Amino acid sequence: xxxxxxxxxxxxxxATTVGSVWPLHSFVTANPLAGFEDRPFxxxxxxxxxxxxxxxxxxxxxxxxxWERGQIDTGLLRSELAVHGYDADPTALLERMExxxxxPAPSETTVQDRLDRILTKWLAAFLDEGQAEWPMPNREEGxxxxxxxxxxxxxxxxxRKTLADLPAxxxxxxxxxxxxxxxxxxxxxxxxxxxxxxxWTGFIKQRVADGGAWQSACPITLADYLAVxxxxxxxxxxxxxxxxxxxxxxxxxxGPASGDIPLPEVWLSAxxxxxxEELVDTxxxxxxxxxxxxxxxxxxxxxxxxxxxxxxxxRRHVEATGDYETHGxxxxxxxxxxxxxxxxxxxxxxCPPILDAQHRIADRPTGDAHDKREAHNRWHRTVDAADxxxxxxxxxxxxxxxxxxxxxxxxxxxxxxxxxxxxxxYDAVHATDRAPEAHEFCxxxxxxxxxxxxxxxxxxxxxxxVEYAATAFDLMGWEEFARVVVxxxxxxxxxxxxxxxxxxxxxxxxxxxxxxxxxLAALCNDEAVRDELRDRGFDIPEDTxxxxxxxxxxxxxxxxxDGDVPESHEDEVEQLRADLASARAGAAAERAETMDAGAATxxxxxxxxxxxxxxxxxxxxLAGNASFVIGPRELTQDVDxxxxxxxxxxxxxxxxxxxxxxxxxxxxMVVTQWINTQYYFATxxxxxxxxxxxxxxxxxxxxxxxxxxxxxxxxxxxxxxxxAADGVPYHQPLRLSTVIHAPVDRVTEILADHEDLAGLxxxxxxxxxxxxxxxxxxxFHYDGDLAWTAxxxxxxxxxxxxxxxxxxxx
Numbered sequence: 144x145x146x147x148x149x150x151x152x153x154x155x156x157x158a159t160t161v162g163s164v165w166p167l168h169s170f171v172t173a174n175p176l177a178g179f180e181d182r183p184f185x186x187x188x189x190x191x192x193x194x195x196x197x198x199x200x201x202x203x204x205x206x207x208x209x210w211e212r213g214q215i216d217t218g219l220l221r222s223e224l225a226v227h228g229y230d231a232d233p234t235a236l237l238e239r240m241e242x243x244x245x246x247p248a249p250s251e252t253t254v255q256d257r258l259d260r261i262l263t264k265w266l267a268a269f270l271d272e273g274q275a276e277w278p279m280p281n282r283e284e285g286x287x288x289x290x291x292x293x294x295x296x297x298x299x300x301x302x303r304k305t306l307a308d309l310p311a312x313x314x315x316x317x318x319x320x321x322x323x324x325x326x327x328x329x330x331x332x333x334x335x336x337x338x339x340x341x342x343w344t345g346f347i348k349q350r351v352a353d354g355g356a357w358q359s360a361c362p363i364t365l366a367d368y369l370a371v372x373x374x375x376x377x378x379x380x381x382x383x384x385x386x387x388x389x390x391x392x393x394x395x396x397x398g399p400a401s402g403d404i405p406l407p408e409v410w411l412s413a414x415x416x417x418x419x420e421e422l423v424d425t426x427x428x429x430x431x432x433x434x435x436x437x438x439x440x441x442x443x444x445x446x447x448x449x450x451x452x453x454x455x456x457x458r459r460h461v462e463a464t465g466d467y468e469t470h471g472x473x474x475x476x477x478x479x480x481x482x483x484x485x486x487x488x489x490x491x492x493x494c495p496p497i498l499d500a501q502h503r504i505a506d507r508p509t510g511d512a513h514d515k516r517e518a519h520n521r522w523h524r525t526v527d528a529a530d531x532x533x534x535x536x537x538x539x540x541x542x543x544x545x546x547x548x549x550x551x552x553x554x555x556x557x558x559x560x561x562x563x564x565x566x567x568x569y570d571a572v573h574a575t576d577r578a579p580e581a582h583e584f585c586x587x588x589x590x591x592x593x594x595x596x597x598x599x600x601x602x603x604x605x606x607x608x609v610e611y612a613a614t615a616f617d618l619m620g621w622e623e624f625a626r627v628v629v630x631x632x633x634x635x636x637x638x639x640x641x642x643x644x645x646x647x648x649x650x651x652x653x654x655x656x657x658x659x660x661x662x663l664a665a666l667c668n669d670e671a672v673r674d675e676l677r678d679r680g681f682d683i684p685e686d687t688x689x690x691x692x693x694x695x696x697x698x699x700x701x702x703x704x705d706g707d708v709p710e711s712h713e714d715e716v717e718q719l720r721a722d723l724a725s726a727r728a729g730a731a732a733e734r735a736e737t738m739d740a741g742a743a744t745x746x747x748x749x750x751x752x753x754x755x756x757x758x759x760x761x762x763x764x765l766a767g768n769a770s771f772v773i774g775p776r777e778l779t780q781d782v783d784x785x786x787x788x789x790x791x792x793x794x795x796x797x798x799x800x801x802x803x804x805x806x807x808x809x810x811x812m813v814v815t816q817w818i819n820t821q822y823y824f825a826t827x828x829x830x831x832x833x834x835x836x837x838x839x840x841x842x843x844x845x846x847x848x849x850x851x852x853x854x855x856x857x858x859x860x861x862x863x864x865x866x867a868a869d870g871v872p873y874h875q876p877l878r879l880s881t882v883i884h885a886p887v888d889r890v891t892e893i894l895a896d897h898e899d900l901a902g903l904x905x906x907x908x909x910x911x912x913x914x915x916x917x918x919x920x921x922x923f924h925y926d927g928d929l930a931w932t933a934x935x936x937x938x939x940x941x942x943x944x945x946x947x948x949x950x951x952x953x
Contacts, residue, residue, distance in 0.1 A: 145322050145329070147314050153329035154365050160194060160334050163352070163496075164345030164858050166272070166846040170645040170653040171496050172765075174820035174908075175341075175832045175858055184878070184907035185408050194338045197831030199824070200407035201876050203240035209414055210237075214875065219420075220413040227404045236406060254381045259340060261299050261379075262372055263853055265290055266343050270350075271844035272357050286363040287313040287370045301378050313370035320373040320383065328384070335385040336372050337365065342856030344368060346847065356489065411877070415910065419880040422770055422788075423912050423922050423934060426882055429778045431920040442468040444627040444719050446692075447619070449474030449648060449656060450789045450811060451633060452768045453696045455779075456733055458790075460726035462780065467722070469776060470619050471790040473811045474650040476630055476663040477611050477618075480504045481599050482654070485581035493651040493659055495814050502607075503599040504662055505588045512584030519578045582704050587658065589665045608666045609675040615663065616681050618803045620775065620794025624687045627715050630663050631701060632656025633694040635764075639756035641842050642834075642861055646696060646764050649818055650811075657693035661704060664691040668707075688712050697762045698749040699730040734786075737763060737873075759837045759863040766865055766874040768822060771815045773807055774884030774914070789815045795885040795916065804885055805893045808900055812881060816909050819879040825860040826876040833859040879909040887913045887923045887931055894929055901929065 160178040165171040174180065176199075179187035188199030209215050210233070220233055229236060268279040269286050281289035288311070295306045310316050324332060337344045347368055350358050376383055443466045448454035450471045458469040479494040483505040492500040508516045588602050595601035603611070634655030635646035644653035651659060666672050667689040676683055691704040701723045708716050728746055735745035738752070738760075752761045771789040772779060779790060791811055798804055825833035834840065834848055834857030841849040847856040867873040883890055890913050894901040904911055904925055911925040912934065922934035 145318050145324065145326060147318070149326040149329060150314050150317050150321075151366070153326070153333050154369065156330040157333035157337055158344075158348055158365055161337050161341050161345050161348060162858070163349035164342055164847070164856065165349055165496075165653065166346070167641050167842075167848065168644055168653075168845065169491060170642060170647075172645070172649055172818045172821035172860075173496070174817050175824050176820070177817075180906065180908060181902060182906060185403070185405055187906075188405075188408075191832075194334070195341060195831055197824070198828040200405075200411060201827050201872075202870075203237050204870065205827075205872060205876070206240070206407070206410045206414070207237055208871075209875070214417060215410070215414045216417040219416050220410070223409050223413040223416070227409050229406060229409060236410075240406060254379055255339070257299075258372070258375055258379050258381045259855070260853060261297070261375055263340065263343065263855065264299075265294060265297075265371065266340075266368075267843050267853075269361065269363065270346070270357075270846060272846050274843070274845045282361040285367055286361075287316070287367040290371050300375065303378075305378070306374070309374060313364070313366045316370040317366065317373055320377050324384070332384050333369060335382075336369060336376075339372075340855045342847065342858045345858060346856055353492075414875075415877045415880060418769055418875075418877060419882075419910065419912065420934075422772075422784075422880065423882060423914065425782055426772065426774070426778050426884070427914050427920055427922050429782070430774075430884060430914050430916055433775070433777045441623065442466050442625045443715065444468070444629065445470065445625045446629045446631055447472050447476075447615075448631050448694065449633050449650060450771075450791045450815070451648070451650075451696075452765050452786050452789055453762075454631075454633065454694065455784050455788055455790055456786045457694060457699055457701075457726060457730045459783065460729035460733075461723065463729065464722035464725045465718070467719075468625065470621075470792040471776075472615060472619055472792060473814070474632055474648040474656040474659070476632070476656070476659045477615050478502070478504075478659050478662050480659065480662065482658045484658070485585050491652070491654050493654045493656075495650050495810065496652055497810065497813060500599060502603055503588075503595070503597050503601045504658070505601065506581055506585035506658075507588055508584050509586050515579040515584040519581065519584065521578070582657070582661065583706060587662050587665055589662055589669075603666075605671055605675070608669060608672045609679075611663065612666050612672055612676055613679055613681065614806075616676075617798070618807060619792040620797040620803070621681070622797065624681075624683050626684075626686050627688055627690065627712060627719060628667070629690045629692050629703065629719075630660040631692040631694050632658070632660040633696050635762065636695050636697045636753040637761040638754055638758070640761060641840060641848055642837075642864070645860060645864070646762060649765075650814060655693065657691065657702075657704070660691035660693065664689040664704075686711070690716070695753075696764075697753045698746070699727040699734070700724075701727065734763075759861075763873065764860075764864055765818055765822060768815075768819055768879075769875060769877045770880045770882065771812060772882050772884075773804070773812070774882070778884055778914075793884070795889070798885075801885075801889045801893055804883070804889065805896070808883075808890075808893055809897055812909075813900070813903075815881075816879050816903065819877075820908065821859060822865060822874050823876045823878065826865040826872045826874045829859070829862050829865065833857070833865070834861045836862045878907070881909055881911045883911070883913050884916060885913060886917045887915045891929055891931070 162173055162175050162177040176187045176191050179190050182190070191197045191199050206215070210217075210220070217233070224230070224233065224236070268275070269282055269289060271278060279289060279293065281292045284292070291306055291309050294300060295303045297303055300306070310319065321329065321332060344365065347363055347365055351364055373383065375381075445468045446461060447470045448458055450473055454471065461467050461469055473495070475494045479498045479501045481490050481500040481503045482493045483490045483503065485506040485508070490503070494500055589608070591600070591602040591604045632651070632655060633648055634657060635643060637643045637646065647653050648656035650656070673683050688708060690708065692701050694701050703716065703720060705716050731745040731749050735748055738748060752758050767785070767787045768789065769787045771791070773791045773793045775794050776792060779788070789811075791807055793804060793807060795804070829835060835850045839850055840861070841852060843849050843856070850857065865872060865874040890911075894904070903909060905927045913923045913925075913931070915921055915923060923931040924934050926932050
């Protein structure tokens with residue numbers, strides 16, 4: 144007989160197949176095949192086909208276009224093909240990929256479709272996070288209990304009256320359906336049902352892990368989900384076990400001629416090698432010619448940006464405007480915090496999902512900013528009241544007609560302005576001095592508060608403050624400080640965009656990075672912290688002032704939070720502000736080329752996109768990402784990487800024991816791999832691993848989107864985030880190429896101590912090349928099993944070939 148332990152253990156096993164899905168208001172990029180990362184990449188792709196019916200490789204057309212543009216070097220391609228036993232001409236092999244057999248998916252509605260439709264209707268009603276005017280009753284009792292109480296009135300469910308006789312416990316309800324199934328087959332059965340709706344089940348999985356207010360108020364578990372789904376399957380006479388279900392129609396990737404690597408992966412590897420080898424050549428040359436010393440003296444200012452690929456563009460333009468030094472650091476600035484904004488309704492975990500928030504930080508008004516606070520409050524009370532009235536009038540059947548009659552003209556004019564003149568709307572919003580922003584009269588609660596009654600301890604003690612500041616400077620390898628140091632977080636600005644948080648800081652779990660920057664700046668300005676840091680060897684001059692800022696990635700404007708700048712530094716900060724404006728113009732002009740806008744109108748175009756509520760592509764986000772460089776800025780300072788590289792500052796000379804490098808590899812490198820695979824899979828099969836076109840998105844429950852009027856919750860990026868046109872990707876779907884500037888033996892030791900990192904590399908989820916400054920700046924490519932191959936001149940360049948572009952597709 145099936146036991147409760149059998150069921151619970153089997154659910155836990157089956158759930159590993161489904162990746163976590165975060166709500167749209169805190170969108171986190173993640174590998175949709177994360178459950179298969181313990182397998183080689185091609186095996187994971189095959190599992191993705193079998194379980195989710197998704198393609199895992201670019202199409203033959205995409206490979207042909209890349210080859211014709213020189214993004215796949217012919218010599219490297221032929222070499223890769225020969226190694227894996229493909230001896231035919233590349234053109235013939237492309238034709239083989241194009242003619243692979245596939246069967247059209249059946250168009251008729253099946254009983255499984257009916258099951259999914261009924262279930263998703265109830266999931267949407269239960270999991271709603273404030274969008275519904277009439278919430279589902281009994282939600283406080285949990286999903287299974289609420290369904291059991293209410294679904295008996297659903298005409299779509301056959302024999303619905305029998306729902307009243309279901310066991311009160313969801314596990315008992317599951318056992319009632321699967322009793323008689325051998326225990327060793329239960330994981331297979333549960334996986335079949337969990338992967339039928341991976342968007343919803345991934346969301347449930349993450350909500351359970353995260354906890355939070357909505358989970359506390361309306362609890363749901365995967366056992367609840369399975370109890371409801373299996374009950375419905377039983378009533379509908381749908382398949383309970385995968386062996387009972389009809390076979391899915393799938394394409395057949397061209398199998399290997401010998402060995403076990405399919406043909407599309409060989410083409411993919413050649414494409415990646417072409418990109419990687421030019422990058423490695425460039426970095427190795429820069430390493431060999433770098434001075435390694437300080438020739439320019441103390442810079443006018445130092446700016447720390449997120450490692451985000453969009454920062455790479457702006458950093459180049461900032462450095463070109465004056466004697467400025469820029470650095471890259473994970474955009475949560477090392478502070479694993481739960482943040483509560485001044486007038487926010489909820490708190491957010493502003494740190495990577497691989498970390499748990501450790502501190503609660505809230506914005507609290509300062510005692511000397513009463514007037515600004517009151518002005519802010521008055522304005523927001525007025526706006527909130529107006530929004531509330533409009534929402535009631537629009538949604539109430541009794542008042543909707545009168546609302547149109549009385550306010551229709553003005554409301555229509557406002558809508559017309561937003562539609563026809565979005566740039567003018569942007570001007571109106573930004574030019575009007577409506578009220579002070581919260582950061583102008585609030586400070587983050589960085590000091591430990593023993594009286595705060597919260598689930599996380601509010602603030603930090605001195606030892607923690609020192610540790611976070613020291614860790615930042617250790618990881619970046621800092622030994623000198625300018626008079627002005629700016630920690631620059633980033634956020635996006637868009638209108639009418641359910642996926643807005645996907646454009647915010649990924650290191651802050653899809654939230655703006657400005658609050659984290661303000662916290663680190665506050666810590667570093669603390670005299671007690673600075674005294675401790677000096678004892679640790681960080682010689683921070685008395686005249687160094689730390690500021691926070693935020694980079695608007697849609698417009699490339701940088702806002703400085705400089706309310707406490709001393710008079711002695713005002714001129715320097717004003718000059719920095721002017722130079723940031725110049726850098727903005729340069730960055731916008733560069734990015735305009737990817738948005739079909741002229742350089743003369745570039746800034747205006749970015750502003751229009753930020754305000755246009757009909758704009759499906761306000762910015763490209765991290766599309767084009769292909770590499771992660773860990774090393775000093777001098778390796779990349781004079782190189783145009785076209786916004787394709789994550790850049791993390793690191794100096795091997797200041798990290799003799801490798802602790803800083805180990806932290807970067809175990810943290811930011813893993814997060815960038817998540818981002819990279821999210822973009823990769825959303826590009827190669829947007830229908831399965833993305834979310835389809837924004838034009839047909841239907842937001843549901845303030846937590847996700849449907850395609851159309853129902854179905855599974857979309858799990859990934861929209862079509863417009865990765866595609867230039869139908870079938871033409873803007874994002875080049877390449878796995879991440881990581882390049883580290885450090886002794887190769889040090890990297891080997893780190894991989895030996897981190898089996899999970901070595902496993903990702905051994906299984907082909909990303910590649911790793913080390914430029915070793917202690918071995919004549921030679922490059923070594925990781926071959927697996929802690930072994931390396933020296934990259935020779937013959938391997939990194941093919942005589943007579945033109946350099947492939949480092950930029951994303953036009």
